[in-house]
Amino acid sequence: MTSLLPFDDIREMFRLMPQLDPVAEAAARARDLDLTKPPGALGDLESMAMFVAGWQGRARPSFERPQIVVFAGNHGVVERGVSPYPASVTRAMMQNFSAGGAAINQICGSYGLGLKVFELALDLPTRDIASAAAMDEKEAAATFAFGMEAIAGGADVLGLGEMGIGNTTIAAAIYTALYGGKAADWVGRGTGVDDAGLQRKIAAVEAALALHKDHLRDPLEIMRRLGGREIAAMAGAIMAARLERVPVVLDGYVVCAAAALLHAVDATALDHCLAGHVSAEGAHARVLARLGKKPLLDFGMRLGEGSGAALAMGIMKAAIACHNDMATFSEAGVANKS
């Protein structure tokens, strides 16, 4: 019997996930101890280099093709007044990305990171989650598969970002479905809604949860009912990276909603992911705690676009340069610890 359900292919992927290569990680650890510095003196930079080596399965971690991929989607729920910006801003920002005028362009340029933007049917917003399922299963599975193309051009480290007016409402609905509690526990101000807008966001999430309440046990079902296209695509990108042993740097509140769906299916599904930063969007710190991730940076940012992931990849660039290019004690003729 062959599978007839589109999600079955995704479920199978969880069974194929590779693990960190302990031999490569140990080789990186051995090299680290021979570099011209006191052991441990580079702190998190050292563990980051070993993490990348272990996941890439290379004794020397590679940072030759670091890639930021930004996924963009539009959301029917925007009609409920959940954002101070109109949905047209999502497409306008695509042009801003193309012209090099957005924050993520500058951050990628500062560190030599590749930047790709994937538009996901911006003229056909997903259905309003408070009145219908956002996507059907076939559409959600196809978007997940499309997201897997994030690393198709080749990448040795992947950073994820998103753009989509309304998508902090979508993320809040996913967190409420996954983690329980009240909608108000998970909803934040996003791009900066006022008090009335915040109440509309909470009401939209409450309505969505009430509508779909009997179908929220399966994280993939949460993805298609409460998600957006960029959420499904980012979940696919994280999975594709895992299957290809590409370490992933997560961004903030919205990217982590995609990650949280995978984590809810299998708690080891994010073992190849680092948390780039903790967002100022209120609930993000609690989400990271649920995912068991310690954020590298805490700058009070809440922009999206992969901005926090890209800054963290700037740190990773230096960490890997130190690991690969520092002299050893014997090479430098420096006396080691007595």
Added chain:
Amino acid sequence: MTSLLPFDDIREMFRLMPQLDPVAEAAARARDLDLTKPPGALGDLESMAMFVAGWQGRARPSFERPQIVVFAGNHGVVERGVSPYPASVTRAMMQNFSAGGAAINQICGSYGLGLKVFELALDLPTRDIASAAAMDEKEAAATFAFGMEAIAGGADVLGLGEMGIGNTTIAAAIYTALYGGKAADWVGRGTGVDDAGLQRKIAAVEAALALHKDHLRDPLEIMRRLGGREIAAMAGAIMAARLERVPVVLDGYVVCAAAALLHAVDATALDHCLAGHVSAEGAHARVLARLGKKPLLDFGMRLGEGSGAALAMGIMKAAIACHNDMATFSEAGVANKS
């Protein structure tokens, strides 16, 4: 009457310190509000760009000539067994810096930061602070003046670093003299001394404090009695940067000892300085609290060399690129907040 005391010239500099330019800072703030992002969404990156603009006195902050300067000195107190590394490592690391093999070379290379290393009479260690004053007043003042050359070649942002076997003992003595308490409150493991070495560090600081106890009211006197050459030079570099309106990024435990001396003379003397990171060297977090500085990064590092300052300047590079090169709402044709 002309001055006969070498420190009088330094004291005069405190009276000449310029302040942040509120007009330049306000211009940067106005531009920030017009960039294609929700107001405040870049968090600390925004305030960093405004800070640099304000101190440089430019509406657009400049990051064309970022400069890391590392000062290196040797210390008589090393004879007391306060470090697991021999004093010869200080000079050996100079060769490692020159050959491009140290951590700071890789970090500067990752971000395009200039790197200069100033050797301070490495073959003539300062006198053992537990048995004499490290320097006489003329020598300390000359070293301070030499440190002022840090920005002589031109720099728009200055990051400070140091190298010197034994200098965490020197820094601990300075903190104990400035802030009181027991030597053990301020002494840490530096490059990684064992328990016996830690006790020798504490004993050395206690002996130094006992010897000089009647002469520790004046921070400049603390600098010459308990300091090292790299401490005096970094204090000069921070002052020179202030006089020339160059923002400074501080590094960790040892760099902050130089900063703390200036701060003790005048609590506004570090207004042009940012704390790049908080070091794993135990007392550094308490030092930063005394200086009123919130560290940008917390990676558990304790290397010195300016490594934490250079990583923070990597973040600053992106922050200033965002500020200067992002499109405004009108340029990008993006609808602003409704």
